[in-house]
Amino acid sequence: MGDNRPMVDTATPTPRTAPVAVPAEAAMGGPLPTYVPLYQQIKSLLLRSLQLGEWQPGQPIPSEMELAARYKVSQGTVRKAIDEMAAENLVVRRQGKGTFVATHAEEGTRYRFLRLAPDAGGAAQLRRRLLDCRRMRSTEDVAAALQLPAGEPVVEVRRLLLDGDRPVVLDDLWLPGAAFKGLDAAKLEQWRGPLYRLFEAEYSVRMIRAEEQIRAVAAGAEEAALLQVPPGTPLLSVERRSFTYGDRPVELRRGLYHTAAHHYRNELS
Amino acid sequence: MGDNRPMVDTATPTPRTAPVAVPAEAAMGGPLPTYVPLYQQIKSLLLRSLQLGEWQPGQPIPSEMELAARYKVSQGTVRKAIDEMAAENLVVRRQGKGTFVATHAEEGTRYRFLRLAPDAGGAAQLRRRLLDCRRMRSTEDVAAALQLPAGEPVVEVRRLLLDGDRPVVLDDLWLPGAAFKGLDAAKLEQWRGPLYRLFEAEYSVRMIRAEEQIRAVAAGAEEAALLQVPPGTPLLSVERRSFTYGDRPVELRRGLYHTAAHHYRNELS
DNA sequence: GAGTGGTCTAGACCACCAC
């Protein structure tokens, strides 16, 4: 016990990274990690299972005891691996029931990635209105953001979010065409629930994490008309890149938020 | 072992919360927690020591072994308490050296709360220019934000942040006068380093966490002049409330960010 | 080499949930 042993691992065909120093490489002076904790190796294995779709969103993963047995480690080691994944919102623990693959379905966090809140307080309750959905060849900037070759097919979507009958958000978004075969206006129109839930349910694309860049811009003529504001109105420009496993970007989104009665909320720590 | 025992606790005069169900209260149907894990109790004690200034920012707290002995629990329990505090950025662990009270001094996180980044990439390197610093009676909105009685004395500060010679941020901030006795323009002018470092070093006010509300607004005449932009230019309005221990608000800050060559970056997960 | 945090184990018991 307590020996970070070299992973006999007859149970799983998946090779683990060497748990101790790699003399040859270490001697080469590379800044590569010379030691990977066991629980990190377990975490990598779990991540791979997630990525390969071995466990589906909303479904339970095997119990800690079962995983400990599978990987021939103690329950505490599995626990620490899962702890980190829970902290990263990849997985949700529920005492007495099990550990579940995170999903963009309701489960309390309806708008996990939408930081818009009404000034009045409470949570945003927004309606969607699809304006456009087309397949096209990506422009250079979109391709770059999605790490695709320029001209690669993408799906372009334009939509409005409304609070009551007042437009609040104008969203343009781009998705890699290859990963979203069959996505069209009809699909989007008929779908009830969070968009990211549709993506994970129908296209096996799970949004794990996103980066946003926020600016203040003046409304152009077309945008102003759609948001029903005078041209030149200051709007929040929110450019989001969403990533799936392995930090692969799978969505580019450009939102214009009308912040007269709403605001973007953020928590710093 | 393994018994969440009622805290004999002859070593510390600090009472701990009851570790097991409180039958009387539980019967009253209150939604109060009927059980508080031991490590949470330890965490509360550690938080209180932090709040009381027993350990100063940048200084080490006692070792895990020492704390375990002090509180008569196992090292693992102390570890879990500290783990949570480290996750909340209250404390920083350094292997081989110890655990240190978090500080707003350099230590890698120069601008912990400033999310502005140059579009060109890299980190913002901004100069400060103090415009004004005065003591006054708080207006109603400021008092409300700081949870003070209206008319209570506050310190009002106005300053610019510049990237090179280009103004990028116009900040107005308000602090409770009582907590910041002696803070004046001279103090601010002479101070080198992060503002929050000054607050914790000279006034024992430690900013732990902050909430921001972000909007797009049009520059007014005065603001436009200060930021050297045409009036009406869209600006990011960032209203921040900073909190210290116990979620007590101790700063209100209203920033106007010129986002022509910079952006507000955010990470969602 | 001594002291710190970091990892790993094994085992016990607790709180919660479903059957």
Place this chain on the structure above:
DNA sequence: TGGTGGTCTAGACCACTCA
């Protein structure tokens, strides 16, 4: 009643830092 995650312990060993 049995299974799940959650807590707590005790002890061993490892990685890192510094004198």
